[in-house]
Amino acid sequence: MDYRRLDGWSFPLYLERFLTRYADAAGNTPAPSFDYADYLAWRAKRLRDGSVCAWWRERVQGFDRLPAGPLRGRTSDAFEVAQIRFGPKDVRRFGAACRRARTTQAAALQALWGATLQHVDGRDAPQFGVTTSGRSPEVRGIEHAMGMFMNTLPVRWQASLEDPLQLWLDRASSAVLDLIEHDMIGMPELEELAGTDEHTTLFDTYVVYQNTPSVSTDETAPSGFSLVDESPIAVAQQEHRLRVDIYPNADGYLDVLLSGYEPEYRLHAYLTTLRDLFVNASDAEGTVRMAELLAAPEARDAPRVVTLRDCLQALAHDTPIPHRAEETR
Structure with missing residues (x-):
């Protein structure tokens, strides 16, 4: 799929329409209507009144200017994936904890990624990019539209590892909600407002929560097709230091992929920290300090980090990828 023309949300829409049209050779099934001009008019109106740019102009004053890594010229040999x-058991526990905290799973994972960066990189506050769908409910029919609407923009909030878990969750939720309300600005315009240059950036890692629509294809669907795997996982080389892809699966599993230009041992450190926070936060009270969650002992049955090397070895020996033993649901 060409990501210059279609975003991740568009893929299941495209697949569903293709299969439906394939099954309906006469072409009697109409595609949902969407006028792209409506989206462009809405976006232009939001940007024209100046409130979006004014909000970002004030917000970026509190952002650090991070060093932009020398990614140009790097080869695929420097690119790692873990x-x-x-x-399902861990995911259910984490979901229950999110409901008790009155937050979403996506916002909670972003809070934990912020704490991971503080712990591993020694930063003083969470600051990273978040990818949004860019599909405002104010635009009629946009949930059925195919095209490039997604955007990746920076978030930042004040929190230290000595602050309680609930504060982290609340501030991450607020930051993401604010971002969605102002996500129609482009990164070139934002960089101009922030005064960054080729040596600085507003974020060097970013999180993509893959909550795309499901494809309604089964034996009873109009297309008559059933999908073997509805959750394809893929990675591609990128412009930033690290990218976190989070895939909630229909079968109850949650996959987290970390890719980028860091050595394998560094990716392992990020993911083990994120894993321990995920597991420990699931049973913690909101008053527990983030530092206490980081200091808690590793759970005996915690899932292991799988590297690209592990996957290649498994393929070479025709053995399963070495995740931990499957859980009983």
């Missing part, structure tokens, strides 16, 4: 898979 993965961790949480089983």
